[in-house]
Amino acid sequence: MATVRSRPIPSSGIRPRVVARTGLYAGLAVNAAIVAYFFVQAGFASNALIVLGRLTGLYAALLMAFQLLLVARLPWLDRRIGMDRLSDWHRWTGFCLILLLLGHAVFIVSGYARPTGMDPVDQLVDLARTVEGVLRAVVALLLILVVGAVSVRFARRRLAYETWHFVHLYTYLAVVLAFTHQIAAGTSFASSGLATAYWYALWGSALGAVVAGRLLLPLWRNLRHRLVVLAVVPESDNVVSIHLTGRDLDRLPARAGQFFLWRFLTRDRWWQANPYSLSAAPDGRTLRLTVKSAGAGSAALRHVEPGTRVFAEGPYGAFTALHRTRPDAVLIAGGVGVTPIRALLEDIRGHIVVLYRVRSVQDAVLHEEMRELALARRAELHLIAGPADPDPLAPRALAELVPDIAERDVYVCGPPGMTGAVRGSLRELGVPRTQIHFERFSLAG
Structure with missing residues (x-):
């Protein structure tokens, strides 16, 4: 059999995934060093437990910002690492975050309770009543514990994606509460103008990445491309292909092997987003996805009418020729x-x-x-x-x-x-x- 070969691809050199992964690790390490510097600059409390509590709280704040970056769905990271691996990192970073937050709470409460002789629970109540921001921190910790509980594999398998996602949205409320706690009670936060500027820049960058990647970019792309269903083609009794068209699809940065989160804007399914891969390489004029019926949502796609508007988030995934x-x-x-x-x-x-x-x-x-x-x-x-x-x-x-x-x-x-x-x-x-x-x-x- 004759073989058509492209120009050989070099087997050495730095791979895109390595570049992105190294960049993430290096960024986290640099910020960990900056946090340590501002922690030392702020000075130490006389109580070792309070010192440990402040340090674990600062690194918890850093990990929380890192968590936001991992779920921001930034195209540069997603194309090189893949959403599945970013999800794994997000999950394990989340469990580390919970340990740091629990350590922060235990060390701080124990540290303040030691000289007063108060019971730890009474000491926590007293801190929540007398120190600005502590009550918000308690609420944030409880919200993160709930999110962590539903993210455990045993629980995750028993929840519908929509339920799990709705619970996860409370993480953003926890982030806001934690940040306002840091502003009100964070010794390192207010130790210098430079430290204050650093923490505002860190949180602003993390939240800005989420807003850009998960809200502004999808909105802009859908306004630009205006996807609609062109045709619905049954492939078998339980598989259907949906052909889409739109404006300027040659400028949509989609590659073979990637997937989108698709929302078909029908009266009964507009709220439901499902991930489906492209089943044909993008040609600049149309897109195609092929779906097997696995539930009410996917089965209903067989009855979608041509001309139906579609809201697509993506493209996502590193399963490409890159x-x-x-x-x-x-x-x-x-x-x-x-x-x-x-x-x-x-x-x-x-x-x-x-x-x-x-x-x-x-x-x-x-x-x-x-x-x-x-x-x-x-x-x-x-x-x-x-x-x-x-x-x-x-x-x-x-x-x-x-x-x-x-x-x-x-x-x-x-x-x-x-x-x-x-x-x-x-x-x-x-x-x-x-x-x-x-x-x-x-x-x-």
Whole structure:
């Protein structure tokens, strides 16, 4: 088979994800050092517990601002790191934040209670009554504890996304309350004009990033592009493709492999946003998403009328050709995870091998157009249908299908179980981590 190859992609050099990750870590480290400087400059209390309480409170404030940056959905970060990884960092940073806030409360209350001999609860009540901002801090801590409780994996799986998201919105109220507490009672905050300016700049930048990334940018893009439904095309009994058009779509910075949060502005669904990947590479004139019915919201899309306005947030995701490291690629799709893989097949250059895993041939959505596209691109397409045992994507099977798989970029998209198993197989075959690309479509914040 003849092969069309693009210019080789260098396998060395600094990758976009490394640049973004290093930038985040470096920024956090620099700000941690600045906070330590202002803490020392403000002087120490005679009580060691109060000193520890103030220090943990300052670093909690820093982590809270960092949390806002992680959920701001800034395009530069999202394209390089991916919303799924940012969500993971947000989650673990959140648990660290809770520990710091609890430490701050315990150390401060114990420190003030020691010389007075008061019970810690009575001391907390006294501080809330007599010190400005303490009551607001208590309310902020309670709100963050509630948000943390619903973010635990056990609870998160039992809540609808809309419920979880509504509870999470109280985090912004907690941030405002915590900041006003810092203004009123923060010794380091008021220790010098420079310290005050630093904290205002830190909080202003973090809140400004959230407003810009989650409010202003989506509003501006939707006013500019004015997306509407062009056509609704059934692909099977439970899968439908929706074609969209709009203005100046050639200026929308969407790439194959990315997804949007879609709101179809019908009378009964305008309030509901769902993440769906593009199932075709953007061509500057139309966008396409392909959806499998998994609930009332996705099933209702089959009945959306052409001409319906659509509000889209995005594009999001790092599952793109931006992260290529090798000239050739393997695209592995499972079930409806074929949608971003289908778009990548149209976009990625070099020799491509596509492995499409389904339970039965009847489940192979978009297979016919993928076959035609593979022929046009001179790519290899393997439809793998059948039971899960034995695993048709086990290391030996992958090595037989793609003998040079360790020399290729590998893109994997499918159900979590399949994605995890394939990643394990790739590690056994010696595929470097930098060549394995996957993305879980989880929402940051």
